[in-house]
Amino acid sequence: MKLSRISDSTVRRLSSYCRVLEELDREGRRMVSSKRLAERGGVSSAQVRKDLSYFGSFGRRGLGYNVPRLLEEIRSIMGLNRTWRCALVGAGHIGSALFSYHDFRRRGFDVVAIFDNAEAVVGQKWEDCEIQNVKKLVPEIRRLGVDIGIVATPARAAQEVADLMVEAGVSGILNFAPRKLEVPKEISLRNVNMTIELESLSFALRASETRSRKKRAVSVDE
Amino acid sequence: MKLSRISDSTVRRLSSYCRVLEELDREGRRMVSSKRLAERGGVSSAQVRKDLSYFGSFGRRGLGYNVPRLLEEIRSIMGLNRTWRCALVGAGHIGSALFSYHDFRRRGFDVVAIFDNAEAVVGQKWEDCEIQNVKKLVPEIRRLGVDIGIVATPARAAQEVADLMVEAGVSGILNFAPRKLEVPKEISLRNVNMTIELESLSFALRASETRSRKKRAVSVDE
DNA sequence: CCCACTTTGTGAAAGATTTCGCAAGGAGCG
DNA sequence: CGCTCCTTGCGAAATCTTTCACAAAGTGGG
Ligand SMILES: NC(=O)c1ccc[n+]([C@@H]2O[C@H](COP(=O)([O-])OP(=O)(O)OC[C@H]3O[C@@H](n4cnc5c(N)ncnc54)[C@H](O)[C@@H]3O)[C@@H](O)[C@H]2O)c1
Ligand SMILES: NC(=O)c1ccc[n+]([C@@H]2O[C@H](COP(=O)([O-])OP(=O)(O)OC[C@H]3O[C@@H](n4cnc5c(N)ncnc54)[C@H](O)[C@@H]3O)[C@@H](O)[C@H]2O)c1
Numbered sequence: 074m075k076l077s078r079i080s081d082s083t084v085r086r087l088s089s090y091c092r093v094l095e096e097l098d099r100e101g102r103r104m105v106s107s108k109r110l111a112e113r114g115g116v117s118s119a120q121v122r123k124d125l126s127y128f129g130s131f132g133r134r135g136l137g138y139n140v141p142r143l144l145e146e147i148r149s150i151m152g153l154n155r156t157w158r159c160a161l162v163g164a165g166h167i168g169s170a171l172f173s174y175h176d177f178r179r180r181g182f183d184v185v186a187i188f189d190n191a192e193a194v195v196g197q198k199w200e201d202c203e204i205q206n207v208k209k210l211v212p213e214i215r216r217l218g219v220d221i222g223i224v225a226t227p228a229r230a231a232q233e234v235a236d237l238m239v240e241a242g243v244s245g246i247l248n249f250a251p252r253k254l255e256v257p258k259e260i261s262l263r264n265v266n267m268t269i270e271l272e273s274l275s276f277a278l279r280a281s282e283t284r285s286r287k288k289r290a291v292s293v294d295e
Numbered sequence: 296m297k298l299s300r301i302s303d304s305t306v307r308r309l310s311s312y313c314r315v316l317e318e319l320d321r322e323g324r325r326m327v328s329s330k331r332l333a334e335r336g337g338v339s340s341a342q343v344r345k346d347l348s349y350f351g352s353f354g355r356r357g358l359g360y361n362v363p364r365l366l367e368e369i370r371s372i373m374g375l376n377r378t379w380r381c382a383l384v385g386a387g388h389i390g391s392a393l394f395s396y397h398d399f400r401r402r403g404f405d406v407v408a409i410f411d412n413a414e415a416v417v418g419q420k421w422e423d424c425e426i427q428n429v430k431k432l433v434p435e436i437r438r439l440g441v442d443i444g445i446v447a448t449p450a451r452a453a454q455e456v457a458d459l460m461v462e463a464g465v466s467g468i469l470n471f472a473p474r475k476l477e478v479p480k481e482i483s484l485r486n487v488n489m490t491i492e493l494e495s496l497s498f499a500l501r502a503s504e505t506r507s508r509k510k511r512a513v514s515v516d517e
Numbered sequence: 518c519c520c521a522c523t524t525t526g527t528g529a530a531a532g533a534t535t536t537c538g539c540a541a542g543g544a545g546c547g
Numbered sequence: 548c549g550c551t552c553c554t555t556g557c558g559a560a561a562t563c564t565t566t567c568a569c570a571a572a573g574t575g576g577g
Contacts (some may be wrong), residue, residue: 079502120534133542151494244504266311269310274443280374305564328524329525345565
């Protein structure tokens, strides 16, 4: 299985199929067809079948997919049947929201250390985790065996924090700062950029307003 | 200009070019080539030129693009040279992080109302904005002329909140709840789903671990 | 003005992703 | 079993996106 040639869009859809399957499981459904799974996930049924076909044949013709079994298969494909150790850097607004979002822990993303550089917050305890000075980042991340670093500092500090994380040996980085980070190519990087989402919404709204203005103009003309 | 056939990836890149251009502007650069813009934005120079070419010719051969002029052009294309009125629903962790993130306001996304359904928070004031009961959402959003609704409630309440927003006449919705929302097709919808980002990171890490395990095994064999 | 060099804008090619369409497997019923 | 109705898995076609490659336009030095 050439995992490297699985497209990012497929991976993201698998993640959303997980959520649909969990819901179906809670509803007590045993089996689900690609059609129904597709409807709930907002894609086409052919897309669901194609996505799954990259990894194997999990369904039964005429019947569909067994819900708990498919959920387990996808979890295993995605590496979700284990715990990932995360370190959060930047104990500000976003950092605090992330830390208190227990759904991540439930899904196996465990924040095992928090770092900041502000005197005012270093030493504070969030639940059972003490915020440490960012100077201790490298040794602490090494000691704790952290897999994933989460960057939740202001944009100007993001690159230097990412550099420290790489030095400390994390395998992946989730970045919330609105700035392109440079990391060695063997480190996986994902960005959450809310500004891009808002701005692309702005583009869509402006585009649809232009369209309706044009439509009105045409009606008046006729 | 057929704006409807501009791809989402192009729009998202335009948004990130904006950030690069702002930075270049702050650095006092007058002109920039597609090559340099591309490097800073993490894409290819042909991609930059192609993206811009959908909207017109903004550069000068042999010279590149005028930084402030291109920034203005892109802002105008994206609808960023105006203020968008936003309503935030869900005054919890994410809601609070968003509200206090003044960079959105600076970019023209103004939160003009906050709603929640919890007795404990309704009536509180965040800066000069009072959190209102979600029951008042429809009339208030109508009265204030809100363009964009931001869903920051738990997933189970997200659809009903979105329905209210649509009833009240918003043009677009930004959704933070990890659930597919149904909205009429004339309403623009964007999702910020951090779970998908984390899970796709998990997939990438698991994939690279598998690869290095295989590599080790091969070395041992040989 | 000429020449060497730079950079845009854009068709056309290459590459990636999605959708189509259907053979084949399986359930259920009489 | 024979017939009908579903549904998967998957190659092939269609569509969408990115990259290539180059003519055309511009700069600057002599
Ligand atoms: N709050 C939001 O809604 C929001 C939205 C979009 C993007 N972001 C981005 O997320 C990031 C964090 O935003 P926020 O609102 O939480 O900011 P914040 O100011 O509330 O928190 C940032 C934290 O990082 C710490 N910090 C600064 N420099 C540091 C360093 N070198 N090492 C370690 N810690 C350091 C600060 O002490 C602070 O505690 C920013 O890059 C911001 O652009 C935030
Ligand atoms: N906190 C995070 O880091 C994070 C990360 C990823 C996704 N999310 C998603 O963002 C959303 C909000 O998360 P949060 O951590 O801020 O949750 P939260 O519990 O801190 O806040 C949710 C708020 O919504 C309010 N609310 C509930 N039902 C409502 C209703 N019907 N109408 C109006 N308000 C209502 C609650 O009173 C609460 O104030 C959730 O869907 C969550 O899954 C959060």
